[in-house]
Amino acid sequence: MYYAVIMAGGSGTRLWPLSRQSSPKQALRLVGDKTMFQYAVERIRPVFPLERIFVVTRAQHAPILMEQIPELPAGNFILEPEGRGTAPAIGLAAIHLKDRDPNAVMAVLTADHFITDTEEFYQVLGAAESVASDGSLVTLGIQPSSASTGFGYIQQGSALGERSGFKFFAVQRFTEKPDPTSADQMVKSGDYSWNSGMFVWRADRIMEEFRRQMPKFYAQLAEVEAMLGTPGYEPTLKRVWPRVAKQTIDYGVMEEAENVAVIPVDIGWSDVGSWANLPELLPSDEVGNVAVGQHVGIDTRDTLVFAGNGNRLIATIGVEGLVIVDTEDALLICAKEREQDVRAMVKRLEEMGCGEWL
């Protein structure tokens, strides 16, 4: 059977001060009136019944997420004692699914992206399942709309075939986030797509890769797997997990995996992992201002105001290219081109011992 696994583990420091340790980005209402997590689940309900939608998240965030989709079976939340990166999160999900269904095919999806062409998305999920059933590790590549330096890129190799109208290719290589020149070259070449972080594969196939490429993690996972369905599961997980090395699925598995395929797709995909990308998803005025909340601007251009904190007014005069995020106890004013440094601000606050604002 085919299962969706929504990765909802990150805390989203790049969306500070809206995202907090107590309020992760999946729980934020960034666009429209639903949280990112609600969108992530509701988007796929037409293709996955609720009982086959799983969520991997940190235990501390689970109650917040459970509240948001009360219909989702509580047992479908796979809880990590702490975040160890995407590879361990996927491994944990894989043993749960394999336990339930030895033939499980899992679609690894994300909660911090926006997809506007859901019909196309449903089609490609079907095509990817078909390719994955044969044993491929399928990655969904996003056709680049710009030479973004914010994503990793996937270079496609030889064509492998076509399913339901979608071509799929061997993967030549995965690249990390590029510099602007490389990004430009890759986009112009036409055979690169953005690494969306969405994958489809059989649970047994990804386990095979963990065994081959991350043997230490595989052994740790086996300890946990042995306790599935027993009272020993949680204590074992809590004991093992802090010792699991942090690793991403890209670096830990995908770059050297066997039988990897990419399906380039065009599904109206946007990253909402940071403030810079948000304005694209919200209505703007004629001079590029996007305001959520009460904003009055005089000679204000290309500025994102994200407030909506009670009845506060944000007034701006003679400013351009700013990100202004107003929350109850913290205000961020950041030059748009410096938004990657929001993470540095969070780090700075940590170092200063300002935990109350994190």
Add this chain to the structure above:
Amino acid sequence: MYYAVIMAGGSGTRLWPLSRQSSPKQALRLVGDKTMFQYAVERIRPVFPLERIFVVTRAQHAPILMEQIPELPAGNFILEPEGRGTAPAIGLAAIHLKDRDPNAVMAVLTADHFITDTEEFYQVLGAAESVASDGSLVTLGIQPSSASTGFGYIQQGSALGERSGFKFFAVQRFTEKPDPTSADQMVKSGDYSWNSGMFVWRADRIMEEFRRQMPKFYAQLAEVEAMLGTPGYEPTLKRVWPRVAKQTIDYGVMEEAENVAVIPVDIGWSDVGSWANLPELLPSDEVGNVAVGQHVGIDTRDTLVFAGNGNRLIATIGVEGLVIVDTEDALLICAKEREQDVRAMVKRLEEMGCGEWL
């Protein structure tokens, strides 16, 4: 006898959103731990006993100001039903003082300026009293420290004499706020000083000027004066005042007055009527940031953060030359060179019917 009259009538729209209709600028703690009004009164207590310190303010603001200096006799607050500009405020004070003391000399002082060299200030107040006793209208001219376009200028004419070491001059002319070129020329010429809005004169002499130059206002004032000390005073004032034409003392009286003298002084005087001037009075870091309240900046320069609103944090990344004023229900972010437009923002909010933020 010699009396101080502190003009505390303005609401201070240029200091929005800190100044509000319900919280005028005199009641703000802008510098140090005292309000501007407290500084204005305490500054002159070494030279004026409390019973000779008077305050002209709007009736609606009186309770706030009275709370701040409870020792000041309530009867020394001269209340305007509404603000009509500096000329009517001074006229109202003049009839009160004349009523008490036909030989009253009044020092008209302000509550929105800062004076660091108080010893020199005391000396010049004494010299000015002496000059004023002879019948001159004395204005205190501030020796310019820059070619500011934010003040009116006074051109001195022939030397008239010297009192207690202070030279005083005839006034050649008063000028309005100049353009940058004129300001530059005036400062270079050496015979201009800034119009501080501080004056010393005999109450009967200023009344004489009102009679001669503002006869309609003089007649209105006479109506009020006739009721002084009777139950008819307040109803008469309330009836007359709304019909009094708005007028400044500079334009209404000083420009065409007879027997005007200027004493140029150097008393460490600063205007704190707008956000741009405030940083000079507060400690700044090595890259020109001034922060009141909790501020953490990454690559932030030449920026004023005025917060101190509970436990809120202001975080800035990659910004320069901003004024950031954070209050409980409104936030202002303004380019420093556009700070004169804070008034325009207040007007805009009025037009939009956003009275709750005014």
